[in-house]
Amino acid sequence: MGRKMFVAFVSWMMFAFAFLYSIIVTVAWWKGELAAGPWEWLWIGLLPVWVFVYFRYYSIFRPGCRACLPPEDKPTGQRLGPRAP
Numbered sequence: 001m002g003r004k005m006f007v008a009f010v011s012w013m014m015f016a017f018a019f020l021y022s023i024i025v026t027v028a029w030w031k032g033e034l035a036a037g038p039w040e041w042l043w044i045g046l047l048p049v050w051v052f053v054y055f056r057y058y059s060i061f062r063p064g065c066r067a068c069l070p071p072e073d074k075p076t077g078q079r080l081g082p083r084a085p
Helices: 002-031 038-058
Strands: none
16 A cells, blocks of 8 residues: 555656646746747647646546535534524
């Protein structure tokens, strides 16, 4: 289990650094601070791919995300407050 978590962590870190570097290169090119060569165009072209990967696998907008739902193992209980039944 430890090796699997390590691989997942390293993969996430590589993705995060590549995503941030693509943003840095794209913004520098957009501002005119960078003359884009072949490597810069690669990072600029990969930015939409990184955005897709982020929204598909890491964000709360991914399919099947349950981050905003209440836990299933705990009952909702009674509502307390002035509008309680």
